[in-house]
Amino acid sequence: MLDWLNDEQRALRDMAQEFSRNEVEPIATAIDLDEHTPDSLIAKAAEFGLYGLTTSPDYGGAGADIVSACLVSEEIAKASPAFAGALTVEMILCPMTVEILGTEEQKQRILPRSASGERVMAYSQSEPGGAANASAHISKVVPDGNGFVLNGAKLFCTQGPAKTYLVFAKTEDGQGNTGYGCVVVEREDTGLDIAPYDDKLGWRGTNTGSIAFTDIRLEPDDILGDLLTGGISNRRANQANVLAHAATSLGCAQGMFDKTLEYVKERRLYGKDMSELQPVSYWLAEAHAKIAACRALLYENARAFDAGTMQGGMSSVCKAWIGDTAFDVCARLLQLWGGSGIMNSTGINRYMRDAKAKCIAEGSSEIHYAIIANQLFHGVPSLVRPPTKG
Ligand SMILES: Cc1cc2nc3c(=O)[nH]c(=O)nc-3n(C[C@H](O)[C@H](O)[C@H](O)COP(=O)(O)OP(=O)(O)OC[C@H]3O[C@@H](n4cnc5c(N)ncnc54)[C@H](O)[C@@H]3O)c2cc1C
Incomplete structure (x- = not known):
């Protein structure tokens, strides 16, 4: 899947994977348990260029496209769906809003300091x-x-x-x-x-x-x-962020899946491999299929967004459908962990909790379904409806 990614997009994905594994994963459970993201992680994210990822090079950013931003968001969410969610605001939503709305003076004043992480937005x-x-x-x-x-x-x-x-x-x-x-x-x-x-x-x-x-x-x-x-007037920034937000839901489901698969492969129950229990392998296969479908939907639309050909309402389709599917996947897979999944200290149930927060933040699923309905019935991909006749 995604064999159409260009060299730059692949390099960014690899970089984000490394950052996620080395810098985020080791402290992801602590971020959740302590309700605190260390300043050192924010400084490292800025050092890796994540804060200015989509900001134009004229203002200190990397000028990356939304496919890249989704790849980065997905990789980081595999380790910490929470940190990845907050990061989209810095990588996309705020700087892109300034770039769309701001005067040259405002962009010069705000964006370089946001891209460097000096002034988080x-x-x-x-x-x-x-x-x-x-x-x-x-x-x-x-x-x-x-x-x-x-x-x-x-x-x-x-x-x-x-x-x-x-x-x-x-x-x-x-x-x-x-x-x-x-x-x-x-x-x-x-x-x-x-x-x-x-x-x-x-x-x-x-x-x-x-x-x-x-x-x-x-x-x-x-x-x-x-x-x-x-x-x-910043709808483009909203749509881009909604896509990246969907990417964090995808990464959340994938992170939960990866950890669960590893756990099931190693665990023995009743003298045999846990994977030999019929519902266990079925649920993992079902989760794998759902995640693959979400990935296809997301990147097809992120690619269309970058090309300027995304159909009206499709960012909302991604946000609502991938968000809800990711929650279903996480809730289902949590079951396979038995009591270990209920203990916060194992760092597993945070995926399900983060997945639920993602169904609300950046517009709840129902708000996005309302946007989709407006597109279907009124041809407007937003909650603002055109005036009715008569
Ligand atoms: C973790 C987290 C982080 C957040 N970060 C930010 C942030 O940085 N900045 C910010 O501005 N906001 C932020 N939010 C707010 C978030 O965008 C809103 O919570 C979300 O859009 C839902 O709005 P609400 O809470 O006002 O719910 P309400 O508007 O009260 O809606 C409650 C429920 O009613 C239903 N509903 C609402 N509207 C419609 C509709 N049009 N059609 C059908 N059903 C509908 C939905 O089921 C919805 O969940 C964050 C929220 C969370 C949970």
């Missing part, structure tokens, strides 16, 4: 009124003197050691026009209040939590893209 959109339901969001940017002021609150923001926040909010231009924009908030800004990070089921160690903004002063060059439409 966070993407802050979800709110209590529903992550995808922007009309219910309360965060607001309004004009104030020569600049603007931001007030509001966000939920579930994956931050790691973030220093630069991309914040999505309702906007007003002071001339009666309203919209949905994107602004840059720095950790040092007065009025940024980060709550203690939430303890969570999966994706542990990635510092997900709530943020409050009180009278945060913004200069005009803190507004990313058009004041009134910036928040809905």
